[in-house]
Structure formats: structure tokens, C-alpha cells
Amino acid sequence: MALIPAQSPAPPAPSPRPPRSTAPLKESRRLIADAYTIFASLQRIVAQYEQSAQSLFGVAGGGVPPPEQVQYYARVCRLYSDALVKQLPLIKNDSALSASAKSKSLAHHAAMHNVLALAEILYFPTDGRGEGLVAEELLDWVNTIDRAPSTEEGNELLSLASPWDSPAFFPYLTRCLIRGHLSSASALLSLLVNQHPSPYLQSLASDLVGLIETCPRSTAYRTENAFASAMRSWKSTHLLPTSRRIEAGFDGGQGSDDPVLGGPDNEDELLTYEQSFRSLLAIFSGSEDDVLEASSDWREALSAFGLWVAPTSLHRTDLPAIVSRITSSLHPVDQSLSDEVAQSRLLEGxxxxVIKSLVEGGFGWLATHLADLLSHLHLQAFDLPPPRPATASAPEDEEEELGLRDHLLIDYADRLTVDPGLWRVSCEYYASCSAGVKKGRERARELIGGLELEGPGDVDLQGEAKDVGKEAEGMDVEGSTPDGGEEKENVPASTSKRSKRVDELLLVCSALDLDDEFVDICQRYSDKVVEDQKRGEKRFGEAVAYAVRAGDGRRVARIAEMVGEEYVNKDQSAFVKAVDSLPTSLLRPASFANDDAELPSTLNSPSAFSLSHLPSHTFDSLRPILSHLSFLARYRDFMALYAVPNQRREAAELLVLLLTSGIAPRKWWPVMLLDSVPLLETSPPLITLAETFELLRILEDILAPIASSSPLSDVFGSLDLLGRLTEQGKQEKAGKKKEEDEAERLKRAVGQMEVVRGALARHLAVCSCLE
Structure with a gap:
């Protein structure tokens, strides 16, 4: 595949990597966001291709990508170019920029676009092969980046009564031929044919107009062979006869017989005209020396060479030698212009x-994205350096050697970190380093670890790059965005806004397989939310959700304890509110799905925070601990059922189920037994005889260890929660807060259990009589 220009015979040894640039990026957030979206999509396209290539060709893959894959890269290259073009009107309309700043910025973006357009011609041709003629593409590129000759000059000539008398007439005409503007050249020559009084000049101009009108262009032919045949026919039937006739007229002194230019007084003028026409005819004939001499710089000379000197034979592989020949003699490259140096090196292969010139010239954005694109062609310049064996002078922990692409990605991402709102973009570039490169992921870890969990708003990458994906039908150009494409269930606006940064951090960690950072962020944020709760802002739902994502059972258990403390330290309504804030998916496991259908609609109110919109980490390992949360939900259901008079029986069944199934923690048993007293004293009975015996068993299980101790002590802490709950009620009635000692609290709790015992005994007697 003749896609990549051949190297010159003895190229200078390339630098292994460009010097590190410390200059800030000159590009706007909009361009950075657009490029990030395209870049992220390209990485996915490459990953899919590499995976399929490895399955077909083994670990080494398929080497140089096939034409259809190169066509994908060509579309990406055009998207980068379009992103640059979109910046131009934004710069022009930016009132914050001075005139000089606008001019510099426009020139900067135009220079990057010019290099990228040339790279697309040379390395990412539309057909994916690049084996055809390249002359017309180079000519279009030159005419795009440097429009010449100007339209103003042409209009000025046309406005003259006798434009051929202007010293700019033939230079302008020559420039039109060199640039391939044949219709403009024909229009100027037609002025001579139709308006000049000299029949001799009219004849010369008419012959050249005939050559222009019959000259074939490769763009008019479907195949290279058809164009070559047409060019041979044109030369044999038009160019050679016309050249011989004109040369014969020059040599035979035909001009001296002209009634206008003949005679000794007009000899110098006649010679000047003849010399101008000789130069034009030499261009038509493809004289290399005349074409190069008539060109104003090396780029124009290269395009003219392809158009006139080698129209049927100039291919991409021929360019390095031709560019070297042109720039080494008549038209050297201006070494002070980094973009021109980069263009010449692109053509030389x-x-x-190229990358070194771009970095040194302050084109870091372009250097990074162009290097990434070119690296996917498996060019030798991007081969990773071989690993160095560990020695005494070079230990294993010494900084690793980076390939050219990896060096640029890390350098670009480093400079993006200056803007805190672009941290996600930096992470994407860090993580896109080669698989064996550790430095990129280490930088991503450092960056993520140093970010605040609730920081200022970041760049809205979807908003910044909203137009990029619309221009590439059939190709995935939707970049990695923080929303993840999933709906968020029942997330209040305040909570969503507050947790946006941490959610984005977790999504990035999940996408980059940064498991340790994922867990650490979840743990830190859960702790932060707990601290907020201590200041009076109740965010139990967020706290437990992030603890679950971290797979941290200890934190989940601690938060469950805090939710229960709401009942003890405050009241039932505070407890219900706290439980309702927890994620529904954690509170109601699938085993209770059928029971939920029988509950009042008020019990199925959605939680304020859902787990569905973020990835979870080791969720299955938390199932035993999540039973604590399930108990809180079911106990909250009991309270709701008890509040409805005609559902007291359902409340009693649920209470007994919680006590006998092992779901309720032991310290809650006394509180729940005390809750059963009103249910035991109703008529008709709401609790069956068998259920009564179960409650008695649980009561004895609580009191037996206490009764057997001397002095009286709660060895297992079974009555601590009930003691504090009854103490809180006593303080509210007394209107004062006075701490009791442990013995007093235990004595009162035991007394409450005796009340339960009495109620159970009475209920047992009633049930026995009914039996």
C-alpha cells in the first residue's frame, strides 16, 4: 500500500521524542472539548479494530491497517479540521480579544489546519490506499492555504483599457498557470485575442488558449490510465504541433512582419512579448527548470511540478525526493516558520x-492529536522503546522510557490540568497511553486523588462539543461523557448538583479501571456526607449509596446505626424520614417483592437517592450487611401499617415476622416487644397463640442473662437501646435533660420488659380460653 511517503535516502536521525513544552495551551475550552470527544471515539474505534486484528492475526495484530480502517482515520482527521474551522468565527467575534490577539490566534489555528489538511492528503487518503496521483490534491491544498494570485489583482488588470501594457499582466498570467487557474489564464489571453491590435500576438494568444481549453486534468477521469492516455494524446495532437508552430514563428522572425510590433522601433517590445510567451509555452511543455523558477515558494513549486512536470506520474512515494530537490536549491524552507517546517517534513516522511517542529512552534494541541492519529498506522517513529533491564545504575523504579505518542499524551494532559474544569479530559489522555505504560495511569491516579469531591462546576463536555458528533454519520463520535447515558431515579435537583463532581469521578475511575481510586472516593465521600449529617444536614441516602459502591460493609453498618439513632434521639417521624432517604434497591430486596404489593401505596414512596445511575463495586459481598437496611425499611413499614386501624393485623404479622426471622438486630428486640403491647391488648386478638409463644421465647432470651447476673447487669447490651429510648421520653415529659446512670436506665428497661411479660401473659390466657 503506497500510503506513506518513502524516506529520503539518508534522512537525519530523528529525535526519539520532542522536547517537553512548558508553554500553556493556546486553544480554547471549546476546541479542547471538541477534540476530546473525537479523540475518545477514535480510541474506541482503534481498540475494536486491534481486538479483531489480534483474533485474526495473533498478538502482533495485522500491522498496517486495511483501507477501510484508514478511511475511518481520514474521517477523524476531517473532524479535527472541522473543529479548527469552527474556532475562526468564534475568535473573530470575541470582544475580549484585541485586534493583534485576534490576528495571532487566527494565524495559529489556520497554521494547524493547514498542517492537518496536508497530513490527511498524505497519510489518510479518502480511498484508504493512497496509490493514485497526488498532484491535484496538493494543488488544492496550496490554493487553499495561500490563495494566489489574488482576485483583486485580476480585477485591476481587467479594468485597464490595455491590460497587456501593465507590467503585472504576464506575471499574473504565469501565476495563474502555475496555480492551475486555467480558466483565469484563458480569460486574460482572450483579451489579447480579441482586443490587442497586433495580429501576431493575437495568433500566439489564440494558440495558447487552444492549449488551455484542450488540456486534460486528472480530476476529469475515473482512472489513472485513462488520464495518462488523454495526456499523451493532448501532447501529440495539440502541444507538440502548437509548440513547433510557435517556435518556428520565433525563429523565422514572424513578429517583425507584424504591422503593429514590426520595425526596429518596436524590437525590444517584441522580444519582451516573445520571451513571455516562451516562458508560458515552457510551462505547458513541463520544463522543470522553468516551472520551478516561475514559482514563488517551495509549496507552489511542488504543486506546479505535479501539475505540469509530472502530471501522470507523481505519487505519494515520489514526494520526499522531489521536495528535497526543490528545497535544497531554488526554494528553501523558512526555518523560522514552524508550520512550514512541519509541512516540508510531512512531505519528506x-x-x-514533524512532531518536533510542531512542539517547538507552540502547536502542542496539533502535535498530540496528529501523533495519535499517525501512530495508529503503525509507523516506525511510534514504536515503543525496548524495556531496559534493571541494573545497579538503572533500578526498576527509575522513570520509564516513553514512546513518542505516550510522551505527547502525557505532556498534553499535564498542561490541561492547569484548568481544574478539564480534569476529565486530562484523565482520558492519561489513560490512553499504551498498555504497558504505567506513567499515564499513575498521573490519572494522582490527579483524581487530589480533586475535591464537591468542587466548582466542570466543563460541560456535552455542551461544549454538542455539534461535533452530528457531522459523522455512521461513525461513533460520541465522547465519554459524565452522564453515562443512564437515567437517574428520583434524584432531587439539589442532591444531583451537589454530587455531580463525585459521580463524574466515579464514572471516570470505572471507565479507566482505577478500582482502588474508585473505592477510596466512595469511602471519602461517604465520610464527608456523614460529617454533614453531624452538622444537621441529613444525607443518609448518599452516605449509604457510596458506602455500598465502595463495598465497605463497616460503613454501611455504621450508617444503619445512625438511621436507627434517629428514632432513639429524636422521634418516629425523624426515623421515617431518614429511612425514606435510603436507596429503595437496598431497602427492599427481591425476597420481599411480593410483600410490597400488599403494602399501602404510601409505603412504596421512592427513595431520594438511587444506585442505578452509577457503577457499583463488589455489591454481592455486602448482601449480609444489607439485611440491616432491610430491617429498617420493614420496621418503617410496621409503623405505617400500625397507623392504619384496619391494617393492625398486618402490622402484627410483620412485627412477629421481623422478630422471629432473625432480620431484626438483637438490640431492637426489646423496643419491638414494647411495640407489641397495644397489639396484645386488642379485641378480637391480633396475635395468634403460636405467635404469642414465640414472643415469650424472645422475651426470655433477653431477660434470662440479665436475671442470672449479680448484681443486675446487661451483659449483651440487649436493653441499652430501650433504656435510652425510654430515658428520652422521660426527659421530654419532665421538660429537662438529666443523664441517668447505667443502673437506673437498666432498671427502668427491665421494668418495661415486665410490662411486656404481663401483656403476653394476659394475651396467652385470652388465647387459651378462645381455643
Missing amino acids: DVSG
Whole structure:
């Protein structure tokens, strides 16, 4: 595949990597966001291709990608170019920029676009092969980046009564031929044919107009062979006869017989005209020396060479030698212009030199994205350095050697970190380093670890790059965005806004397989939310959700304890509110799905925070601990059922189920037994005889260890929760807060259990009589 220009015979040894640039990026957030979206999509396209190539060709893959894959890269290259073009009107309309700043910025973006357009022609041709003629593409590129000759000059000539008398007439005409503007050249020559009084000049101009009108262009032919045949026919039937006739007229002194230019007084003028026509005819004939001499710079000379000197034979592989020949003699490259140096090195096939020139010229954005694109062609310049064996002078922990692409990605991402709102973009570039490169992921870890969990608003990458994906039908150009494409269930606006940064951090960690950072962020944020709760802002739902994502059972258990403390330290309504804030998916496991259908609609109110919109980490390992949360939900259901008079029986069944199934923690048993007293004293009975015996068993299980101790002590802490709950009620009635000692609290709790015992005994007697 003749896609990549051949190297010159003895190219200079390329630098292994460009010098590190410390200059800030000159590009706007909009361009950075657009490029990030395209870049992220390209990485996915490459990953899919590499995976399929490895399955077909083994670990080494398929080497140089096939034409259809190169066509994908060509579309990405055009998207980068379009992103640059979109910046131009934004810069022009930016009132914050001075005139000089606008001019510099426009020139900067135009220079990057010009290099990228040339790279697309050379390395990412539309057909994916690049084996055809390249002359017309180079000519279009030159005419796009440097429009010449100007339209103003042409209009000025046309406005003259006798434009051929202007010293700019033939230079302008020559420039039109060199640039391939044949219709403009024909229009100027037609002025001579139709308006000049000299029949001799009219004849010369008419012959050249005939050559222009019959000259074939490769763009008019479907195949290279058809164009070559047409060019041979044109030369044999038009160019050679016309050249011979004109040369014969020059040599035979035909001009001296002209009634206008003949005679000794007009000899100098006649010679000037003849010399101008000789130069034009030499261009038509493809004289290399005349074409190069008539060109104003090396780029124009290269395009003219392809148009007139080698129209049927100039291919991409021929360019390095031709560019070297042109720039080494008549038209050297201006070394002070980094973009021109980069263009010449692109044409020479010196990829390392291209990247070095761009970095040194302050085109870091372009250097990074162009290097990434070119690296997917498996060019030698991007081969990773071989690993160095560990020695006494070079230990294993010494900084690793980076390939050209990896070096640029890390350098670009480093400079993006100056803007805190672009941290996600930095992470994407860090993580896109080669698989064996550790430095990129280490930088991503450092960056994520140093970010605040609730920081200022970041760049809205979807909003910044909203137009990029619309221009590439059939190709995935939707970048990695923080929303993840999933709906968020029942997330209040305040909570969503507050947790946006941490959610984005977790999504990035999940996408980059940063498991340790994922867990650490979840743990830190859960702790932060707990601290907020201590200041009076109740965010139990967020706290437990992030603890679950971290797979941290200890934190989940601690938060469950805090929710229960709401009942003890405050009241039932505070407890219900706290439980309702927990994620529904944690509170109601699938085993209770059928029971939920029988509950009042008020019990199925959605939680304020859902787990569905973020990835979870080791969720299955938390199932035993999540039973604590399930108990809180079912106990909250009991309270709701008890509040409805005609559902007291359902409340009693649920209370007994919680006590006998092992779901309720032991310290809650006394509180729940005390809750059963009103249910035991109703008529008709709401609790069956068998259920009564179960409650008695549980009561004895609580009191037996206490009764057997001397002095009286709660060895297992079974009555601590009930003691504090009854103490709180006593303080509210007394209107004062006075701490009791442990013995007093235990004595009162035991007394409450005796009340339960009495109620159970009475209920047992009633049930026995009914039996």
C-alpha cells in the first residue's frame, strides 16, 4: 500500500521524542472539548479494530491497517479540521480579544489546519490506499492555504483599457498557470485575442488558449490510465504541433512582419512579448527548470511540478525526493516558520521531525492529536522503546522510557490540568497511553486523588462539543461523557448538583479501571456526607449509596446505626424520614417483592437517592450487611401499617415476622416487644397463640442473662437501646435533660420488659380460653 511517503535516502536521525513544552495551551475550552470527544471515539474505534486484528492475526495484530480502517482515520482527521474551522468565527467575534490577539490566534489555528489538511492528503487518503496521483490534491491544498494570485489583482488588470501594457499582466498570467487557474489564464489571453491590435500576438494568444481549453486534468477521469492516455494524446495532437508552430514563428522572425510590433522601433517590445510567451509555452511543455523558477515558494513549486512536470506520474512515494530537490536549491524552507517546517517534513516522511517542529512552534494541541492519529498506522517513529533491564545504575523504579505518542499524551494532559474544569479530559489522555505504560495511569491516579469531591462546576463536555458528533454519520463520535447515558431515579435537583463532581469521578475511575481510586472516593465521600449529617444536614441516602459502591460493609453498618439513632434521639417521624432517604434497591430486596404489593401505596414512596445511575463495586459481598437496611425499611413499614386501624393485623404479622426471622438486630428486640403491647391488648386478638409463644421465647432470651447476673447487669447490651429510648421520653415529659446512670436506665428497661411479660401473659390466657 503506497500510503506513506518513502524516506529520503539518508534522512537525519530523528529525535526519539520532542522536547517537553512548558508553554500553556493556546486553544480554547471549546476546541479542547471538541477534540476530546473525537479523540475518545477514535480510541474506541482503534481498540475494536486491534481486538479483531489480534483474533485474526495473533498478538502482533495485522500491522498496517486495511483501507477501510484508514478511511475511518481520514474521517477523524476531517473532524479535527472541522473543529479548527469552527474556532475562526468564534475568535473573530470575541470582544475580549484585541485586534493583534485576534490576528495571532487566527494565524495559529489556520497554521494547524493547514498542517492537518496536508497530513490527511498524505497519510489518510479518502480511498484508504493512497496509490493514485497526488498532484491535484496538493494543488488544492496550496490554493487553499495561500490563495494566489489574488482576485483583486485580476480585477485591476481587467479594468485597464490595455491590460497587456501593465507590467503585472504576464506575471499574473504565469501565476495563474502555475496555480492551475486555467480558466483565469484563458480569460486574460482572450483579451489579447480579441482586443490587442497586433495580429501576431493575437495568433500566439489564440494558440495558447487552444492549449488551455484542450488540456486534460486528472480530476476529469475515473482512472489513472485513462488520464495518462488523454495526456499523451493532448501532447501529440495539440502541444507538440502548437509548440513547433510557435517556435518556428520565433525563429523565422514572424513578429517583425507584424504591422503593429514590426520595425526596429518596436524590437525590444517584441522580444519582451516573445520571451513571455516562451516562458508560458515552457510551462505547458513541463520544463522543470522553468516551472520551478516561475514559482514563488517551495509549496507552489511542488504543486506546479505535479501539475505540469509530472502530471501522470507523481505519487505519494515520489514526494520526499522531489521536495528535497526543490528545497535544497531554488526554494528553501523558512526555518523560522514552524508550520512550514512541519509541512516540508510531512512531505519528506520525517514523522519525528514533524512532531518536533510542531512542539517547538507552540502547536502542542496539533502535535498530540496528529501523533495519535499517525501512530495508529503503525509507523516506525511510534514504536515503543525496548524495556531496559534493571541494573545497579538503572533500578526498576527509575522513570520509564516513553514512546513518542505516550510522551505527547502525557505532556498534553499535564498542561490541561492547569484548568481544574478539564480534569476529565486530562484523565482520558492519561489513560490512553499504551498498555504497558504505567506513567499515564499513575498521573490519572494522582490527579483524581487530589480533586475535591464537591468542587466548582466542570466543563460541560456535552455542551461544549454538542455539534461535533452530528457531522459523522455512521461513525461513533460520541465522547465519554459524565452522564453515562443512564437515567437517574428520583434524584432531587439539589442532591444531583451537589454530587455531580463525585459521580463524574466515579464514572471516570470505572471507565479507566482505577478500582482502588474508585473505592477510596466512595469511602471519602461517604465520610464527608456523614460529617454533614453531624452538622444537621441529613444525607443518609448518599452516605449509604457510596458506602455500598465502595463495598465497605463497616460503613454501611455504621450508617444503619445512625438511621436507627434517629428514632432513639429524636422521634418516629425523624426515623421515617431518614429511612425514606435510603436507596429503595437496598431497602427492599427481591425476597420481599411480593410483600410490597400488599403494602399501602404510601409505603412504596421512592427513595431520594438511587444506585442505578452509577457503577457499583463488589455489591454481592455486602448482601449480609444489607439485611440491616432491610430491617429498617420493614420496621418503617410496621409503623405505617400500625397507623392504619384496619391494617393492625398486618402490622402484627410483620412485627412477629421481623422478630422471629432473625432480620431484626438483637438490640431492637426489646423496643419491638414494647411495640407489641397495644397489639396484645386488642379485641378480637391480633396475635395468634403460636405467635404469642414465640414472643415469650424472645422475651426470655433477653431477660434470662440479665436475671442470672449479680448484681443486675446487661451483659449483651440487649436493653441499652430501650433504656435510652425510654430515658428520652422521660426527659421530654419532665421538660429537662438529666443523664441517668447505667443502673437506673437498666432498671427502668427491665421494668418495661415486665410490662411486656404481663401483656403476653394476659394475651396467652385470652388465647387459651378462645381455643
